Amino acid sequence: MTTFVFAALLGVSILGYLLNRRAAAGLRADGARLHSLPGYHGLFSLLSTLVPVLVLILLWLVLQGPVIDHVVMSGLPAGSLDGLDTGSRQLILAEIKSIARGQIFGEPEQWKLDAAQRYLQLQQVSGWVLLAIVVILSLAIVAFARSRVGAAFRARHGVERIVSGLMIFCSTVAIFTTIGIIASLLFESIRFFQMVPITEFFFGLNWEPQIPLREDQIAAEGAFGWLPVILGTIVITVVALFLAVPVGLLSAIYLNEFAPDRLRAVAKPLLEILAGVPTVVYGFFAILVVAPAMRSFGASLGIPVSPNTALAAGSVMGIMLIPFISSFTDDALSAVPKSLRDGALALGATRAETVLNVLFPAAIPGIVGGILLAVSRAIGETMIVVMAAGLIASLTINPLDSVTTVTVQIVTLLIGDTSFDNPKTLAAFALGMMLFVVTLIINVFALRIVRKYREAYD
Amino acid sequence: MADLTAGPEKTPKQGNAADAVRASLTRRNRKQKLLQGLGLGAIGFAFLMLFILVASLVSSGYQAFTQTKITLEVYVDPEEIKPEKLPRGGFKDVLQASLSELLPEVDTSDRATRKALAGILSNGAQFDLRDRVVADPSLIGQTITLTVPVSDPYDQLNKGTIDRDTPEQNRRLKDHEIAWFDQLKAKGVISKPLNTGLITNADSRFPELAGLKGALIGSFWALFVCFAISFPLGIGAAIYLEEFAPRNKISDFIEVNINNLAAVPSVVFGLLALAVFIGWFGLPRSAPFVGGLTLALMTMPTIIIATRAALKAVPPSIREAALGIGASKHQVVFGHVLPLAMPGILTGTIIGLAQALGETAPLLLIGMNAFITSAPDGPFDSATALPTQIFIWADSPERGFVSRTSAAILVLLGFLVTMNAIAIYLRNKFERSW
Structure with a gap:
């Protein structure tokens, strides 16, 4: 499904490129003095379709998983999750997902099978909705870009602005990486220091990172x-x-x-x-x-x-x-x-x-x-x-x-x-x-x- | 320097400065000789270590490029293997029967002996036979010739790594087992062909069956993702910083950031990937895609630095000529400067990818050290990579994995040498001096 989405986007944007280039070339053949070369008109359409829709697709793909998980979990029959901690909730979700992939071990309860069914349905729906949005949106952008083609339209400036924006984004990836490193380390470290006193970590003379596997286990105190x-x-x-x-x-x-x-x-x-x-x-x-x-x-x-x-x-x-x-x-x-x-x-x-x-x-x-x-x-x-x-x-x-x-x-x-x-x-x-x-x-x-x-x- | 026999301890008598110098010259020259000798020794030490490294890998690894195999005449007994029950059947018994034919004097009435006899064959032998029979059920009832790997202890025995002189209780093969093998060898059914399984098999618990296919495909996908992400991002960032960015605090900050990222320990990138890509984004564990993303973040600074150097090397006259006939700044960069800088950029990229190929620690943290017995179908399948496979095999206790590990390292080093050779070739072929 995801491949379809990317293919659709690529197809539509190439269509836009060809449309715009032909339109601009036609204008020139009619004797108009274009501000930008026909190729730039084409590129303008291509880039203004590709960039925003690609961002949308990536965001959708990242957010789709958690949203579907949430919908599936909250749609479970009342009482099936009562009194469970996050760990066992995760386990149930993982089991539902593996059932959805067709890997059924033992005989799961009926509500898990139903949930897996719903999980698959949701994924499919999400895929189709994404495809529809991508096709409609990119066609709309192509139509808009086509309407802009004209002798005075500064397509080259538009292209250069988009390219500059892309390059600035590329340079900020390094900053985002550093922020990502610091944020992830800091976030998990703070959670660690909520469980283990900070003085023990810095001044303790023992390092035995064990955790009790069960509540009643006495021996392994880390x-x-x-x-x-x-x-x-x-x-x-x-x-x-x-x-x-x-x-x-x-x-x-x-x-x-x-x-x-x-x-x-x-x-x-x-x-x-x-x-x-x-x-x-x-x-x-x-x-x-x-x-x-x-x-x-x-x-x-x-x-x-x-x-x-x-x-x-x-x-x-x-x-x-x-x-x-x-x-x-x-x-x-x-x-x-x-x-x-x-x-x-x-x-x-x-x-x-x-x-x-x-x-x-x-x-x-x-x-x-x-x-x-x-x-x-x-x-x-x-x-x-x-x-x-x-x-x-x-x-x-x-x-x-x-x-x-x-x-x-x-x-x-x-x-x-x-x-x-x-x-x-x-x-x-x-x-x-x-x-x-x-x-x-x-x-x-x-x-x-x-x-x-x-x-x-x- | 001819009359220096007097020795350094002789003090100058006339108070002549030239004599003083001459007297101390021996000592000073000796000091120079010492420094030279130490320097030569240091270089010699470094080369000796390089030599020992390569020699030890080759000497333990070359054996894994061959595999001891045994050729059996197998009667596919219709009593044991029934067409309607395929793919189930008594393949193991059939194989053992054909082994007993080769060693008729071995009494197979006793279970332990039967088991020991079957132990000559690799555990994969029965699956080889099964696959052949399933592919062509008409083989049932016929006698077919089958060449299958022997199990690891016999493989080691054939390659001479098991010493026959060690006391029996300290040896992995008992005396009678060695005798069996010698009989088989005398019958000419043992061969030692090139070990194609090293490349065509996926990982296995049994050394004689373990191969690098999964790791090679996993590494390919990881590198592909790494290239697809880091190449455009790196070039974009480098062009912006080198050609367009205003010299201000923000671009300084970005530069400092890139230089620091290049020196961050690789294991920290693994932590980032684990927390962000797997923990927050929910991407699958052990997937080459996640490995590639992580490697891309690590490779990007290398590509940026190489690209900036390549762009800097393009002379200003090119830019000025293009600007002079009316090209825009973008047209100058993308139409003229970038194509001229491409060879340098590609060289830097290949070197960066070669580094990424050998990177292990971040891949361990995202779980690419899982035990996976099939090759991945795509970048989102669980897989190992070449360096993590080396790590897994180096941790395995079986004797056969020592030479497999060395062989895998030789394969990895082969890829690295090839990539670097391509980079050097590109540099020499397309480098222009202005």
Whole structure:
């Protein structure tokens, strides 16, 4: 049905395009001096049909679902929903929908079958009404656009106005995305903090996100203190930086100052490959190669290493960050004016002294910005830690132990769970909020440093 | 530099500055050598890691590109399989009977032995036979030749990943089972052809049957939706910001927003999709359409940044020439600047899509890690994607999934390399210097 609607809209708008273009071309053939080319008259009709009707269709499709749900649920026989909470209402609705799709399990009550029937009817009615509205509305717009065709009509200005409007809309999508992120995180976090006191979240030393499955269950009372989780994140980030910063810096210095051209031509694309490997691949690499290797190495030294040690996840993350840091350092070193380098060399400094004492200090802001961005990536990195780090939050800074991170907890709390009404799933949003805020602060700070520094030399 | 044998500790006697410099030169040069050595070591380390990464994937993944199969002469017994009862029937018993014929000395009176014998075949073998018989019921009563996969332990044995020297109780196959397999091999019914099932099968609990079809189609739909949304939106936004937007606070704000979005952790986009697309809009879980929407939001900043760079690279003379002969601002941009910038835009878009193809975390949150044994029919069907399939398989305990995971990663990397190669080709072929 939806395909029909789109096809109808497309057909009518192309009809409008052809009609208008022919009319305008006819005017010109009769000797009139047109303000706009015939093609613009056609485009004017096409765009003024397509844009508003498309918006209408999308709105309709988004709103149709909830409205039909509401009508079906309120049309259920009196008493069938009495005393049920939202969760069980949702379940009944889901059952009605699956019956409507033809998936009948067991023997549902008659009123559910009736409701499914009504659900199907409503959907069909909604589809037909939409089709009728779309056809009538678009034909009306086409007729209106056709009536505007005339020698003096400024069709090109109309088209350009519509196109400008579309482009402005495109640019605001980024703002809407940011608003969407903040709104959804904030909304769910506030619901979380209504269930769990805000002080427990920020200062609690235990993270055991469990919820009682039944009312009478005593054992599982969850604890939601985020400190062990953030500590684990910091441990893994520090391990990653310990590997990535020296390797990234040194390789960038070598490539920028010492490497022969041929090596540079090979090395840079290879480093880019390292940067382009998806993180899920790094995660598998960590569990397939790195963690077992570290474990057996630890065993040979007599040191107990946990199977999902923070060292494995952190060092693989470090490998992922090497090209990131190296390319930022490379950019920063290249941006230092040539005069500084020439001056140092002319005074008799060796190349190493030039790099370490002149270029490096001058490039420090850019490098620091790059490292900060790397930190924010390490904090937000998900797949490597989901696969290679642990699930249990423990208050430790020993990188040989298993630790968990904010992103691991977000993913494990939300996999396979859909209901948004318990602190367990909502906790993921609270963690997401923290993650977003922390990375945003670091990013803004880092981008500012990088930009300021670039301006200084430009 | 020839007379530097004196060593650095020798202090200059005449107080001559040149001597002082000469004396310290060895030390300074050594320092330079050290820095160079460290730099070379750092690069070497990075390459070593890249090498180990690729080598470990290839060495564990290449085995999944072949699959051990067994060729059976199956007598489709009309006693077991009756045409009027299709698609039901004793397909498993029929297969087991033909196995017993190959291994006549095995006593099949005991239930456990029968079960162990049937365990040589993959669980999918009976469905293969069923499909053939259902498609052509006249086969009942005839003897047909059937090539079916063997189950995972025997597959591993044939590929040499099960060590015959480990003690029997630590091994997944007992001594007599290995003996059966060796007998079968001696009879020449075991083959190891190219594993087409890796591409043509959907996911399965059994490693020997699991394939990437569902994931490939799911990834295709997700990328298609991602492209269809992010490409026009990204180009529109980039053109507006680069060519039309007045330099004011609002366009500054938009720019800052885009730059920040590019650095937001991907898992946060997953939370957004879960709360907004699935929670508020009521779109279906696990659907590639929702995955594509999410990826589009993440890809858009990349496309915008690439498009702006491409537009900037078109020289002002083009614009001025077009304006000079009376074109409107829109005509200049859409008729001249945009076509000239297209190669750069496409390169950036392909690179953005390649990133989106490897993105996993947001897809996990919207449920694209479900266990689905059939390929999706459209973008609204439940599906997995390539990276989430890798994640699922990496989590599976069966031995056979280790090599499947590596193979799936090699397939994913193959796609990424191809996309990037296309992007580089486009850039080299159409890039113009002005």
